Amino acid sequence: MAQVIGILVTLLLTLGMAWGAAALWFRLPWSRNRRRLAVAGWGIAALVLLWLGVRGQWLANATQLLLLVGLTTWWFRLRPAHDRPWSDDVACLATGEVRDNRLTMHHVRDFDWRTRDDAEVRWEKRSYDLDRLDSVDMIVSSWGRPGVAHVMVSFGFEGETFVVFSVEVRRLKGERFSEIGGFFRQYELAIVAADERDAVGLRSKVRGERVSLFRLRMPQSAMRSLLLAYVDEANALAESPRFYNTITANCTTLIFAMARGIGARLPLDYRLLVTDRLPGYAFKVGGLWPGFTLSELEAGGRIDERARRVHRAPDFSQRIRQRVPGWESLDRESLAQRQ
Structure with missing residues (x-):
């Protein structure tokens, strides 16, 4: 013994x-x-x-x-901080406020990316009419590492205006992301609100990643609750910094926690950590657009090639959604075939 x-x-x-x-x-x-x-x-x-x-x-x-x-x-005794020499893309944290049914977001990122480290820096104040909120999309971006992907959530307002929320590491200038470092309090946490041409264009055109978009099936009340949960989480983070963690505080576990916080009955699943398989989890719980198989949703949701072609287009958000399941109204040819 x-x-x-x-x-x-x-x-x-x-x-x-x-x-x-x-x-x-x-x-x-x-x-x-x-x-x-x-x-x-x-x-x-x-x-x-x-x-x-x-x-x-x-x-x-x-x-x-x-x-x-x-x-x-x-x-x-290590403590996260806000006052460090941050990389330009995470220098500002999103914050928001609601007045008279109108959401005003501060520090919405709208960079014009030239390379992965160089962009025309632009932070904006934008306003959104919550009565017009009618869509939520999950955007999944992967770069070839098995089991690893970045997940963002985009909220749409009558198919005209979109804002993407992305939970990211708050890197220092010149610093690169390490999944292992994410276990050891190497990074602070950031919640970024961005224009889709910025967030999707960076990953598809500049980084050459595989990007897929999945429209989620949610009642409008749940859409609003999830959007405001993001705003509350962003405001809290701007007030009190937190460390990023590769498992417990990342781009999927925070979404999962917020969804449960608004009443969604979501089971625990290994795919919450194996993030490139998250669409399979969303399909299993009935969260993706109905009427399609998972293979059809994955094939139709590939938008990286299209995003690269229309990167400079003023109607970028509408054009990347053409032929994506759930967005047939943006594709006249597809709509005509269905009729």
């Missing part, structure tokens, strides 16, 4: 020291070379103490435990 306990203690301490090395690498506010030295020193200490602990020297295990207590204390 004592031997089993000893093995478990060694295993837990080893895992803890490995986690500590990753935490130091992703969160120490130092240069890359200094972080390498710190992680190397931590790793050497961990190996020496592990070797001594395996040889029965209990003081080595106690030393590892003290190191982990100290590191954990530092870890939980």
Whole structure:
């Protein structure tokens, strides 16, 4: 029994020291070379103490435990912030207010992207008539990594005006996203409201990603509740910063939490984490446009090629929806065939 306990203690301490090395690498506010030295020193200490602990020297295990207590204390004292040198695309957080049934959004992003790191910067104040809200679309963008995709939600107002909400990492200037870093408080969380030509164009034309659009089946009251839930979440985030987390606070889990918050009875499912399979989950719970198979919805929902062709068009949002299931009214030829 004592031997089993000893093995478990060694295993837990080893895992803890490995986690500590990753935490130091992703969160120490130092240069890359200094972080390498710190992680190397931590790793050497961990190996020496592990070797001594395996040889029965209990003081080595106690030393590892003290190191982990100290590191954990530092870890939980880390605080997210708003005042850092952010990348231009997440420099402003969306906020909104409702007056007389009209939603006013502040800091709506409408960049004209030239490359993935260069754009004509433009933040706007926009107003939306909630009585005209009549559509919600899920936009899924993937870039070739198995199981990984970015999910956005677009709200439409009588097929004329659209606003996209995107839950993103709030990167520093010149910083790249790392899924692993997302586990280690490397990034703050951002909720961005954007024009579709910005949000979809960036991913389809500039980054060359695969982008699909799925119209959701929702009563108008639920559409309004979900939109205002986004606004409330964005306002709260602008007031109090939060850390992004690859699993617990990302582009799908926040949507799931908001949907449940407005009364949707959604079951837990592995596809909430394997985000490129989220359309399958939405289809399973009856959230996608009816009358089509999942394969038909996926094939008809591909919009990246079309988005690249019409990137500069003033009616970008209408043209990317042509031939998308649920948006047949925007495609005269398709409408005529159905009649």
